[in-house]
Amino acid sequence: MFKIKLEQKKRVSSREELVITLTAIAIALVLAGIFIAFNGVNPFEAFWKVVTSALGSPYGISETIVKSIPLIFTGLAVAIALNSKLWNIGAEGQLFFGATFATAFIMYGPVLPKPLELTVIIILGAVGGALWASIPALLKIKFKMNEVISTLLLNYVAINIADYFLFGPWKGKDNFPYTPEFPEQARMHRLGLGRVHLGLIIALVLVVLLFIILYYTKIGYKLRLTGSSLKAAKYAGINIKSTMFLVFLISGALAGLAGVAQISGIEYKLHQHISSGYGYTGIIVAWLARSNPFIIVIFALFLSVLLKGADSLQIAMHLPAAVGVVTQSLILFAILGSELFKNFNVKFIRR
Amino acid sequence: MTDIITILYAAIASGTIILYATLGEIITERSGILNLGVEGIMLMGAFFGFYVAYTTESLVLAILGAALIGGLMGLIHAFMSITLRANQVVSGLALTMFGTGASAFFGIDMVGKTLKVSFEIIEIPILSKIPMLGKILFQHNILVYIAFILPLILWYIFNRTKWGLALRSSGEEPLSSEIMGIKVIKVRYVATIVGGVLVGISGAYLSVAYSKLWVEGMTHGRGWITIALVIFANWNPLIAYGGAYLFGGLTQLGLNLQKFDIAFPIILLKSIPYLFTLFFLFIISLKGKRSNLPKALGISYFREKRE
Numbered sequence: 001m002f003k004i005k006l007e008q009k010k011r012v013s014s015r016e017e018l019v020i021t022l023t024a025i026a027i028a029l030v031l032a033g034i035f036i037a038f039n040g041v042n043p044f045e046a047f048w049k050v051v052t053s054a055l056g057s058p059y060g061i062s063e064t065i066v067k068s069i070p071l072i073f074t075g076l077a078v079a080i081a082l083n084s085k086l087w088n089i090g091a092e093g094q095l096f097f098g099a100t101f102a103t104a105f106i107m108y109g110p111v112l113p114k115p116l117e118l119t120v121i122i123i124l125g126a127v128g129g130a131l132w133a134s135i136p137a138l139l140k141i142k143f144k145m146n147e148v149i150s151t152l153l154l155n156y157v158a159i160n161i162a163d164y165f166l167f168g169p170w171k172g173k174d175n176f177p178y179t180p181e182f183p184e185q186a187r188m189h190r191l192g193l194g195r196v197h198l199g200l201i202i203a204l205v206l207v208v209l210l211f212i213i214l215y216y217t218k219i220g221y222k223l224r225l226t227g228s229s230l231k232a233a234k235y236a237g238i239n240i241k242s243t244m245f246l247v248f249l250i251s252g253a254l255a256g257l258a259g260v261a262q263i264s265g266i267e268y269k270l271h272q273h274i275s276s277g278y279g280y281t282g283i284i285v286a287w288l289a290r291s292n293p294f295i296i297v298i299f300a301l302f303l304s305v306l307l308k309g310a311d312s313l314q315i316a317m318h319l320p321a322a323v324g325v326v327t328q329s330l331i332l333f334a335i336l337g338s339e340l341f342k343n344f345n346v347k348f349i350r351r
Numbered sequence: 352m353t354d355i356i357t358i359l360y361a362a363i364a365s366g367t368i369i370l371y372a373t374l375g376e377i378i379t380e381r382s383g384i385l386n387l388g389v390e391g392i393m394l395m396g397a398f399f400g401f402y403v404a405y406t407t408e409s410l411v412l413a414i415l416g417a418a419l420i421g422g423l424m425g426l427i428h429a430f431m432s433i434t435l436r437a438n439q440v441v442s443g444l445a446l447t448m449f450g451t452g453a454s455a456f457f458g459i460d461m462v463g464k465t466l467k468v469s470f471e472i473i474e475i476p477i478l479s480k481i482p483m484l485g486k487i488l489f490q491h492n493i494l495v496y497i498a499f500i501l502p503l504i505l506w507y508i509f510n511r512t513k514w515g516l517a518l519r520s521s522g523e524e525p526l527s528s529e530i531m532g533i534k535v536i537k538v539r540y541v542a543t544i545v546g547g548v549l550v551g552i553s554g555a556y557l558s559v560a561y562s563k564l565w566v567e568g569m570t571h572g573r574g575w576i577t578i579a580l581v582i583f584a585n586w587n588p589l590i591a592y593g594g595a596y597l598f599g600g601l602t603q604l605g606l607n608l609q610k611f612d613i614a615f616p617i618i619l620l621k622s623i624p625y626l627f628t629l630f631f632l633f634i635i636s637l638k639g640k641r642s643n644l645p646k647a648l649g650i651s652y653f654r655e656k657r658e
Contacts, residue, residue: 004434006653035453035456038457039456087440089444139629139632139633139636143633143636143637144636145629145632145633145636146582146632148387148440149575149578149579149628149632150629150632152572152575153572153575153576153579153625153628153629154625154629156571156572156621156622156625157622157625157626160618160619160621160622161619161622163618163621164616164618164619167618168616168618280448283444287441320455320456320459321455322451322452322453322455322456322459322567323452323456324452325448325449325451325452325455326449326452326453326456328448328452329445329446329448329449329452330449332441332444332445332448333427333431333442333445333449336431336435336437336438336441336442336445337431337435337437339435339436339437339438340435340436340437
């Protein structure tokens, strides 16, 4: 047996922090390699395949960026909540609810000129996500219900509501669960690089906007203070309940936008597979980025490389698609475990 | 009438899935460790139990295998949250992702397979002949009967043994417990692993005994429902009976609504378990603070800070 002795570090240089994080990611990739080897595939070949398929061609790069768009939205959604010490594990459900909300307008609303139509569905997607997030928000504020459980349970309900429409009123002509293709007016513009669409610009604008709001405005100050200390926030005269509610609404709206970006930017219809777990991956993105909006973009891209790579592994090497989720969880574990080494000098002592 | 008996019978059978997991999570949380990885552990137990049952055709080995994998998953969480002092919420979420992913990864060949072995229905002599009650309670498989007794055993251990005292005090006042000579770290490790074992068994019950098949993501959020039921049960294994079977009953009732000529879109009925869970949490929130909530739940324990 050995014993671990911890000594609090005074300060951690950002260089040291980076080294620890990179080491953690390396350990996670080694573990992922073991998983891959279990399936009789050479892990080095697999990793090479991931890198080349995601970054080795203009097409690969464009598809990687395409996957990063919803991740930036959901990453921001989780991060804004986390910034106020609230857990939004419900981004997946808010994504679906936002997408369903926007789709309802496309199905039943009047046909508008393209800029107007897009504006309306983008706003509706955000409103839908915010509405869905307002349920756990109210439960938390009025009844002190733990938001981790409530946001998560509501994911299942939101997806079920989308299913109701997909298997019912919006069912396709051939009886499959997807809506008819959206008209031209409801499709986001392409930016000239593969399928990369307008959603990217919206996402990046929001990154900058959220950064400014969080660090340079009074509202942002309130949000951050609520996150760092409830007591301090109370003394500063901040209405914690309304601040929390606002945070949930913004968070839900951002997740809803991920849904709109998927249906109006990529799929051009609503179906069951508009999200590859983007709501959950967003949690990892936000956690890794320490809720900093700019770093969210970097980690969203990093995880998109893995997602795109996992897709290619499935096709080229017949690895189960779940290899992506496994790798993500290993990275999360590794980074999480590395926290201790950032704050403490860890010594192993033999007994 | 037969409809009601069928529903109550199904309530016991389906409530058992959640009962095992709820008991496991109660043990873990009582020691002060919050494990949000239940969904992932359950899936691993379901997959591995099914895999072992399929390959060895031994039910005993299937349950042991699921228990082992559940314990290993618990060990991962224990190592992360106790030794590395990681944030327990994030570690639990990571464990859920890992379990979901790894069970799908390894379980891909088990999809669509059928088992040659199954748990037999054991009719308990005399008791199973009681009108109505006999059919509802005493014509189940062995795992259901074990689940009948388990909460009683746990209640006894919690409240009448030295072990139980060590467990509860680790969750309440880790520092004082340490001074009293309780090895808090060891207690928490054991509680998190044993909790994982029970959650793993709940998964195997689900795949091997209840639905008799393996499907990716087949727990459908039951792990999260479990975490809510632990709060509902006020961390008391005896109330866990009520929570699990009541939950099983309400769910079965909801799923059978159309039998009673109540018009409701069938597909939306799938939401009923989640809505009931939220309703449960809502009801108990009206009653105010939960009396048995372990004070140190979810808080990293730094023994070094004692000095």
